[in-house]
Amino acid sequence: MSLQHKVTVGYIPEHFSVPLLLARDHEIFDNLKLSVEFIPCPEGSGRLISLLKSKEIDIAIGLTEAFVRGLCQGDDSYQIQGEYVKSPLCWAISTGYGRDDIEDEADLTKCNTTKVGVSRIGSGSYVMSYVLALKLKLGESPFEFEVLHNFQNLRASVNKQTTDIFLWEYFTTRKYYENKKLKQIGEIYTPWSSWVVVSSRSRDLSPSLGLFLDGLQRGIQYYQEHQEEAVNYILEHLDYNSKTDLQQWAKRTVFSNNVRLVDFQRNIIGTKDVLRLAGVVDNEDDVILERLHEGVRQ
Numbered sequence: 001m002s003l004q005h006k007v008t009v010g011y012i013p014e015h016f017s018v019p020l021l022l023a024r025d026h027e028i029f030d031n032l033k034l035s036v037e038f039i040p041c042p043e044g045s046g047r048l049i050s051l052l053k054s055k056e057i058d059i060a061i062g063l064t065e066a067f068v069r070g071l072c073q074g075d076d077s078y079q080i081q082g083e084y085v086k087s088p089l090c091w092a093i094s095t096g097y098g099r100d101d102i103e104d105e106a107d108l109t110k111c112n113t114t115k116v117g118v119s120r121i122g123s124g125s126y127v128m129s130y131v132l133a134l135k136l137k138l139g140e141s142p143f144e145f146e147v148l149h150n151f152q153n154l155r156a157s158v159n160k161q162t163t164d165i166f167l168w169e170y171f172t173t174r175k176y177y178e179n180k181k182l183k184q185i186g187e188i189y190t191p192w193s194s195w196v197v198v199s200s201r202s203r204d205l206s207p208s209l210g211l212f213l214d215g216l217q218r219g220i221q222y223y224q225e226h227q228e229e230a231v232n233y234i235l236e237h238l239d240y241n242s243k244t245d246l247q248q249w250a251k252r253t254v255f256s257n258n259v260r261l262v263d264f265q266r267n268i269i270g271t272k273d274v275l276r277l278a279g280v281v282d283n284e285d286d287v288i289l290e291r292l293h294e295g296v297r298q
Contacts (some may be wrong), residue, residue, distance in 0.1 A: 005208040006035040007070040010048045010057040013040040015234045023219025026211050034211040043149050046120025053077045063124035064196050068271040072281040072288045072293035078198045080296045082261055087254040091128045093186040096158040105186030115165035116143045117154045128167045130278035132188055133226045140279040171249045213259050222253045234254035
């Protein structure tokens with residue numbers, strides 16, 4: 001089959017990516033005559049934003065808060081096209097297994113300085129640490145940050161005690177609690193839908209972008225109709241080993257029934273408001289609103 005159009009897509013190789021990967025493996029994109037190059041980014045959403053800025057990818061699927069934060073701060077390298085996952089994301093708060101001085105998140109209020117590991121400045125793990133600080137009423141500059149790029153380095157850092165805590169998606173982290181490699185001290189949910197699809201603004205992506213969104217929607221539909229296959233795929237190809245955990249995750253996770261839609265008030269304005277309260281963005285509100293309207297497809 002001759003594929004007439006081509007895009008490069010960055011994604012985070014976690015369980016949330018399974019509808020995308022099933023669409024790839026079942027040739028859904030090929031059947032739409034779209035050639036897709038897949039770029040895994042285990043470092044997270046901050047890395048996806050960097051690749052969009054450097055024009056190395058055309059499309060990315062990542063965490064809502066990271067992309068909204070970028071838009072608020074004036075990043076015009078991408079535009080949010082729609083929601084990928086409608087349900088909120090549960091972030092686990094982890095420390096080293098042997099850290100007896102940190103038993104729960106309330107202990108962070110007693111520390112003079114808490115050093116937080118993040119994948120990148122501006123990533124989801126960075127933004128959610130501010131949401132945690134807001135929850136704990138720790139003030140505007142509560143933490144010191146160390147950029148560690150990926151989940152493996154974050155886990156190592158809390159056990160070496162070069163950092164005190166880090167935040168990462170709960171089900172990705174859970175097995176490390178069970179095998180006593182990490183200790184969970186709390187969890188926090190995003191007050192917005194958790195994942196969005198964004199596209200580069202550096203070049204005209206029509207009609208490839210529309211074809212990709214069509215294929216992604218079909219991948220979600222395939223996932224919904226073949227959840228047993230999806231769970232087994234995650235167990236075989238991604239870093240998970242508990243079928244029970246994945247079945248619980250599947251019950252809690254709601255993928256979008258229209259990846260071309262964005263709930264602007266809840267997921268864009270709502271995210272912006274939390275970021276402002278957390279001290280993550282500080283521009284004038286009228287400036288931010290203009291940036292958001294330009295940066296979100298409506």
